[in-house]
Amino acid sequence: MLHSFRYGESKTIIDLLTATHGRMSCIAKLSKSPTAKLKKQYFQPLFIIEAVVELRQRAGLQPLKEARVAVPFASIPFSPAKLAIAMFTAEFLRGATRGETADDALFAYAENSVRWLDGSERSFANFHLVFMTRLAKFLGFYPNLDGYTPGCRFDLRASCFRTDVPVHADCLPPEEAEKIKLLLRMNYATMHLYRMSRAERNRMADIILRYYQLHVPDFPELKSLPVLKELFD
Secondary structure (H helix, E strand, C coil): CCEEEEECCCEEEEEEEECCCEEEEEEECCECCCCCCCEHHHCCCCCCEEEEECCCCCCCCEEEEEEEECCCCCCHHHCHHHHHHHHHHHHHHHHHCCCCCCCHHHHHHHHHHHHHHHHCCCCCCCHHHHHHHHHHHHHCCCCECCCCCCCCEEECCCCEEECCCCCCCCEECHHHHHHHHHHHHCCCCCHHHCCCCHHHHHHHHHHHHHHHHHHCCCCCCCCCHHHHHCCCC
16 A cells, blocks of 8 residues: 545545556445444555455546455554655655556565564564565666766766766765665665764665656655654664
8 A cells, every 4th residue: 555645525535556547546435343344544654454445447436346465464554664664665655656557566566565564572673674675676777787887977867887987967976876785785684884974864765766766757745755764863
């Protein structure tokens, strides 16, 4: 579940990332009744749900008929830090996957990442950096590591390392290019080995988001970013 908002007096529009149909926008009437098939509490950022949708070929909004929580979270709703990461990740996914069709690998990556975050007990401060970086693999613009040499720069537009200076300004100096190389080698299991200050982490988040702005048409400014930047030391 990526996003939901009220529509009219009694309905809600819900943005989903699905395994079978990619991005999907649904419309539903949510209820607080304990016997309702659609409950408001199901539609929280990154909740993994099973849904029954009435597919209509030419409809912009698909009627959502039933839903249930497929993977009950053990920690995300109860941890302020994880909840802030979840809100940011959901907003980021909504912007990054706006035009995506069905992609089993992308969906599996997103679901497994959320499961990892919920199950982690510590050392998840760099989760959003790793998640954003590795998502680029599924979207077709993952950076090329082959050209890295000490002292080179990283061209955000061309997605590659280079030794010369391009004519545009979207190029990182050698000290930040080296951090990009390290980031590309991180995964959830090893990211705790890479020490970052809050300032360094926030700078890397800004760089990655700029990278997405260059490669995803109309990629938005993320409203949840300032909250995330206040987390961790």
